[in-house]
Structure formats: structure tokens, C-alpha cells
Amino acid sequence: MIQQILFLIIAGGASFYAFRQFMAIRQTILLGQDEEISGDAAERWRNVLLIAFGQKKMFKRWIPAVFHLFIYVAFLFTQIELIEIFIDGAFGVHRFFADKIGGLYNLILNTIEVLSVLAFVATFIFLARRNLLKVPRLYSLNGWPKLDGNLILIFEVVLLVAIFTMNGTDVVLQGIDPDHYPDTGTLAVSSWLGPALFGGLGEGTLVVLERVGWWLHLGMVLLFLNYLPKSKHLHIMLAFPNTFFSRLKPRGEMENMPEIMNEVKGMMGLTEDTGEVNMEEELPDFGANDVTGLSWIDILGAYTCTECGRCTSECPANQTGKKLSPRKVMMDIRDRAEEVYTKIESGKEEYAANPEQPVSKDNFDDGKSLFDYITREEIHACTTCNACVEACPVLINPLEPILKMRRYEILTESAGPGDWLPMFNAIENSGAAWSMTIDREEWTKAE
């Protein structure tokens, strides 16, 4: 009975706290602007199935892909076991499904055991890759992202220890007290590991150890749930919406800006529009200098980012020593979005652009911008080569925010690299990308 009450308090409290964090993330993502979701829904589902669920793009580098798959599938299957843990915990029963679903129960447990061993191996290989082999794209992380990458692997080890303690002691107890410990059938690992490790122990110790394993398992799951929102491992969930909402337009098409198109059409006399500019209206900001100027899909991408660095390791600018790193761009967007959300939530007057009104997404100014995170030097280094877009295993597009920041710089601030001015002038004045003294047909005159 005490265990049941304890279970309800802990599981309920942890779930509630996690739920609140997920809602906050939802709100943070929605700081971004609306974006029309067009195109073929079937293609979107195909992306979810192949790329998020099937991890198709991971297999461009197949060694990490295989081990990642072990951990991922083990994770999925452990969720099935979780259903039983919750039932057992809430109703004070033991292995609720053991005698209800026949051979299927044994099959599920065995699958989990085999996958857990594979995940165990994979975890150690990943820890080694990060810390001993020092794979550059992973080793180059510092601070929280570095700790984050290692923590999860340690969590995984603890979780697996818990699972095998729980199952191993259970197998031994099945022989001692079959009334309370229903037969699970032969288990691939615990049926030999259990007796080998726990065989000689007294019944009392075994019962306690089994409980320790069970609570540790539950505890790790709840801890993980609350840790997710702060971690890059959010991609376990967000990879699905992110692949679904990823843009389907051709890669080479920069998003059109109809406001500007219509104004230019008006100026050129191409529309019914008289071409009069309404001077009353304040000129809108073009492009993005903060997360609120990005699309919510860009912020969703930032929260989905696995920090794997595949984008950066393919980026020509980064690989030749420039400051630009598409991974950093995505991580910065997440950090800034979190900052903006926290400040808005604080409700402090000092963050209101107009102090008369309460602080909100549309009435916000903390004296900072995304340019405090992502420098101009970084966005100027991009060649728009799309290597980062191609590389990302979860269909994040780091190029889109870079281009939106360039637009802000040029259109709203009239700033940007001075080197570009002659090109702009040449196009404006002579319709060519360089100012030329010869005419366009000159080349036809040679023999």
C-alpha cells in the first residue's frame, strides 16, 4: 500500500512537471511566425516514416547508424514494458501481463532483453567515440552540450543495470516463490545472468533487490522524461513533427517575399495598384533579427537539433576555418528562443518595448537580438551550398535562418558587406552583376 501511494505521488508529480515543461517548449516554438504548410500530405508522411522512423539519412554513415538504431529500437520497446510498470505500480500487482497474454509476454521480454544488450554495447561504443576516439564533430562541443551527450549514455547504462537486476532477481524468485512471482518463461539474458549473479542470495535480499531494480527503472524513466526538455534528446520526439513539417519546396528556391514583390510590381506599373505608398503605415521589418522574425518551423528545428554536427562537418566555410557553423546557428536559435520565452513569462516591465502595455511576444525588447548570438561574420561566410541541409538526419534547414538574417541586414538595416555594393549598383543600373563597358552581345562578334 505504501508503495502504491509512493508510486502515485512520484509518477504523478514527475509526469505533471514534465508536461508543464513540454507546454513551455510548445509556447517557445510558437514565438516564431506562422508559415503556410503546403504541398502533398502523403510526401510529408513518407518523410516521417522513412527519415524519422526509418532513420534513412542516418545510414549515410553506417557505423554510428547501426549502433544508434540499437539504442533507438531498445528505447521504443522499453516503452511497452513501461505500460506494465505503471499498472503494477498503481494497483500494487506484480507482472500484471505475465499470465494474461501467454507466449507473447515471453516474446516481448526476450526482445527487450536482447535489444538491451545491443544498446548496452552501443552505449559504450558511443561513450568511447565521444571521449576516447574524440570524433571531432562530437568532441568539439563544450559545456552543457558536451555533458548532455555523455549524461544520456550514463542514464542508459543505469537503466540497463536496473532492467537486468529486476529481471535477474525475478527469475531466481520464480523458483523460490512461484505464487508471487509468475513464470515468465526462459529469458535470453536473465535466465542465466540472474542465477549467476543472484543465485546464492537469501529470499529477503532478493525481494529487496527486485524492488530496487523496479524503482530504479521507473526512476530513470521519470528522470529522463524531465531531462528531455532541457536536452538535445528532445529529438526522440520532435524528429517526427520536424520531418513532417519540413519544407517541400525545391531546395534552390528562396522563400518569396510577396510584400516586396507587390510593391515592386506597383512601382513598375505591373499591377492595378497606383504605386502610391501609404506613408501612414510604418515600414515593416524584413527578414529576421530575432527568433520572433523566424518561422516557427525554424524554432522547431532548433529544438529538434541532435547536435550531431553532421551539418558543420560538411560545411565548406567551417571546414576551411571560418567561424560559421550551421550546428551553432541552430543551437543559438534554441538558446535565444529560451531566453526570449523566459523573459516574456517573467512579465517584467523592463522587457516591454512599450512600457504602457504588458510584455508579450509582440511587445518585447530586451536590448538584445539574435545577432548577439550569431555574428554577422558567421552569416556572411555562407555559400548557400546546401551541404548542411543535405547532411541533417532529421531534415533541419540551417540555411533558412541564415538567409533571413541576411535579409534583415540588407533590407531593414541597409547594412551588410560593403563588397556587395558595387554588385547591387551594377544590377540596378545596368542589369548586370558587374558594371561593364562592353555590351552583352559582344561575345557574338568574335569569330
Place this chain on the structure above:
Amino acid sequence: MNVKTMAQYAAEGKEPEILFWVGCAGSFDDRAQKVTRAFTEILNAAGIEFAILGNEEQCTGDPARRAGNEFLFQMTALQNIETLNMYKVQKIVTACPHCFNTLKNEYPALGGNYDLVHHTQLLQELIDDGRIKLTEGGTFKGKRITYHDSCYLGRINGVYEAPRATLESLDSQLVEMKRSKQNGLCCGAGGAQMWKEDEAGEKRINIERSEEAMATGASVIAVNCPFCLTMMSDGVKAKEKQDEVMVLDLSELVVQNLVR
């Protein structure tokens, strides 16, 4: 050269098969002009009725748009679309993957819908259909040639095979670089970088890519883009290898082996 403009066709009350979009680099850059002429020669040899816009052509706006200057992009793009639609242009070929991309993927949202082919695709078609013939055992027979995928033709528009097929019809030996096709490394010119100094770093991108190309031991680096042509030529020159390694556009390779 035997080249007619759209205006001339219109004056004769005729319509060409295809419009050749020359682009700024192809029109003005000394080195790229050679590519333009080579491609024109091939078109003439194949007996294709084509036209250029000549002085009515303007920059597509690719560098302006990628620099962030949407106003300028819209101005030049809408002007071009006016011209193209006035001549009822349907099919366009271009030797520049940036023009190709902008005309194909960005003009539709502004009201310009055309059927685009890149010159490397047309070359392959002409060879396959026998509209042009290549000499047996030509200049490049057995030579090691490496092919540099431009970002805007390759990764961005998915054209990998046509240029490679063209190289194979030259009986040359195609050697791939370590990073090719989807994983090809940029030459460093895209995103309006062509018009500005590099940001501070350890190395220029074109040097990195040229080194990779030269490491294949190829005597020819084949390209499909006037900007790659500049970047790779500069890279080869920086390593003082211009006497051993040639950087050539595909149409220059084909024209050298054309049976006339």
C-alpha cells in the same frame, strides 16, 4: 558567330526551338565567354534553332537575392519575366547553374514558368540522339578527368548523371573526388561570395577543393558552372599547376572532339 536574338526572330515572325540564356558571367567574363562560344558552336553544329535575348537579358538576380537584397532581386527578375513572357518563351537552356536554378525554381512564384535544361543535360541529349557526333579516339581518350559537381546543379537540383554520361562519351577515364555528388564540396563562389572577400579563416574554399581535385591525379578538372570555372582555375594557379591541370567546362571538352 551565327547567333540570332529573340528580337530578330520576332521580326521575321518566327520562333526558335529554344532560348539560350547566356547569363552575366557567360556574357562578360573573358574565360566564361569561351564557354559560351563553345556551346554556341555545338548548338549550331547540331542545327538547333536557338536565340539569345542579347541586350534585353538582365542578371537573373541570384546574387542579389542570396545576399539578402530582395528588392533588387524582384526588380531584375520581374523585368526579365516581362521580356520572356513577351516573347512567349517556353524552353530555356543555360550554361550557368545559378541562372538555371533561379529561372527554374524561383521565377514561377513571380509569374514566370519555363521549361529549363542545363547545357550539360542538353549536351548529353544531343550526343544520345546522334545530333552531334564525337570523333573516335579524340583528344581526351583514356585521359583522367575528374568532375566537380556545382552545388546549384548537383545537390540543389539533383543533376549528377548527365554531365558524367557526357564525359564517358569522350572515352575518358572519369575519376571521382572523395567528396562528390550529394557530398560534393562547394567551390566557394555561391551565395554571392563571388563578389566579396572571404571571411577570416585558415584557407580559401577554392584551394581546398582544387587540392582535392588535383589529388585524383586527373589532368582535366571538368566543371559545369562559370563561377566554379573561375574558382577552380584560381585554385590550380595558386598551386602553380596550370601547366599540368586544365580546368574546362563540359562544352569546351565536347567542342574539341566535335565531328563537323
